[in-house]
Amino acid sequence: MSKKEEKVDDIRKNVLPVRIARKELPDIGELVIGTVYRILEHGAYVLLDEYGGIEAYAPINEIVQSWFHDIKDYLRLGQKTVFRVIRVDARRRLIDVSLRKVKEEEKKEKLTKWKRTLRGVRLLELVAKKLNIPLDKALQDFGWKLEDYYGDFLSIFENVAKYGPDDLRKLGLSDNVINAIAEIARERVEVEPVEISGIIRMISIKPDGVKHVRDVLLKAMELARKEGAEDVRIYTIGPPRYRIDLVGKDPKKLEQVLKDVVNLVTTEIRKRGGEASFTRIGE
Known part of the structure; x- marks a missing residue:
C-alpha cells in the first residue's frame, strides 16, 4: 500500500463506521459534517460522518472565494468541517456539497x-x-x-x-x-455539582433562645451531611434569618435533603417553644 493509500485509509478510520442519521441520504440545504479525504484541482471529495462515510463532492467554485486562491488554502486532508448539501441524486447516490454556502455562525x-x-x-x-x-x-x-x-x-x-x-x-x-x-x-460522565439555597427564619423567645437556635442549626448541618450533601453551609444573614446552601451532584437527592433539613428545623424549634419558616431562593 502506497503512502497516499495509507493516508486515505487512516482518514476513513476516523469516520464513524455506521450511519447515525435516520435517513440514508441528506436533504438539499442540510448542514453536514464532512471529512476531507481527496483534494483535486477541480474540487474535493469528503466523507459525510453522520451518514456512515458516504462520499460527497465539493466543486472548486463551492470552496474557493476566487480563482486567485488554491483549494488547499481552505481544506486539508483529514479535516472535519461543515458543508451545506446543494445537490442530491438519490438514484445514483451522488451528493454535492458547498463550503462557501456555510455561514461562520x-x-x-x-x-x-x-x-x-x-x-x-x-x-x-x-x-x-x-x-x-x-x-x-x-x-x-x-x-x-x-x-x-x-x-x-x-x-x-x-x-x-x-x-x-x-x-x-x-x-x-x-x-x-x-x-x-x-x-x-x-x-x-463527570457530573457538575449543583447548589440549592434557601432562607430559614427561626426565633425562640426563651432566655437561652440563641443556644436553642444554634443547636438546631448544628443538627440541621449534621443531617444534611449524613444524607449525602457534599457541602453544607448555614450562616446568619441577620438574626432571625439564616441562609442554607447545599451542594451535591444529584439534584433530586439534594432536594430531598433540603426538605428533610427544613422539616427537622421546624420540628425541633417548635419542641423548644420557638417557630420557623422557610423561603426557597430562586423560586
Missing part, C-alpha cells in the same frame, strides 16, 4: 453540536459492547428512541448520571439495556 454551532453527538455515540458504542450487539443495532433498538426523548445522544448519559435511570424505565427499556447505560454513565 452556522459552522460554529454545527461543530459544537457534532462534538456532543460524537461523544454521545462513543458512549452508546460502549453500551453496545456491553450488550454484545453492533452499534447500528443499538441505534435502531433504543438509541434513536432515546435521542428523541433526551434531545441528543450525550444528554442520555448526562441525565442518567445526574438523575438516575428512572426515566429509562418509563420508556420501556429492558433491564439489561438500562443497567448498561447507567453503568457507562457512572463511569464516563
Whole structure:
C-alpha cells in the first residue's frame, strides 16, 4: 500500500463506521459534517460522518472565494468541517456539497453540536459492547428512541448520571439495556455539582433562645451531611434569618435533603417553644 493509500485509509478510520442519521441520504440545504479525504484541482471529495462515510463532492467554485486562491488554502486532508448539501441524486447516490454556502455562525454551532453527538455515540458504542450487539443495532433498538426523548445522544448519559435511570424505565427499556447505560454513565460522565439555597427564619423567645437556635442549626448541618450533601453551609444573614446552601451532584437527592433539613428545623424549634419558616431562593 502506497503512502497516499495509507493516508486515505487512516482518514476513513476516523469516520464513524455506521450511519447515525435516520435517513440514508441528506436533504438539499442540510448542514453536514464532512471529512476531507481527496483534494483535486477541480474540487474535493469528503466523507459525510453522520451518514456512515458516504462520499460527497465539493466543486472548486463551492470552496474557493476566487480563482486567485488554491483549494488547499481552505481544506486539508483529514479535516472535519461543515458543508451545506446543494445537490442530491438519490438514484445514483451522488451528493454535492458547498463550503462557501456555510455561514461562520452556522459552522460554529454545527461543530459544537457534532462534538456532543460524537461523544454521545462513543458512549452508546460502549453500551453496545456491553450488550454484545453492533452499534447500528443499538441505534435502531433504543438509541434513536432515546435521542428523541433526551434531545441528543450525550444528554442520555448526562441525565442518567445526574438523575438516575428512572426515566429509562418509563420508556420501556429492558433491564439489561438500562443497567448498561447507567453503568457507562457512572463511569464516563463527570457530573457538575449543583447548589440549592434557601432562607430559614427561626426565633425562640426563651432566655437561652440563641443556644436553642444554634443547636438546631448544628443538627440541621449534621443531617444534611449524613444524607449525602457534599457541602453544607448555614450562616446568619441577620438574626432571625439564616441562609442554607447545599451542594451535591444529584439534584433530586439534594432536594430531598433540603426538605428533610427544613422539616427537622421546624420540628425541633417548635419542641423548644420557638417557630420557623422557610423561603426557597430562586423560586
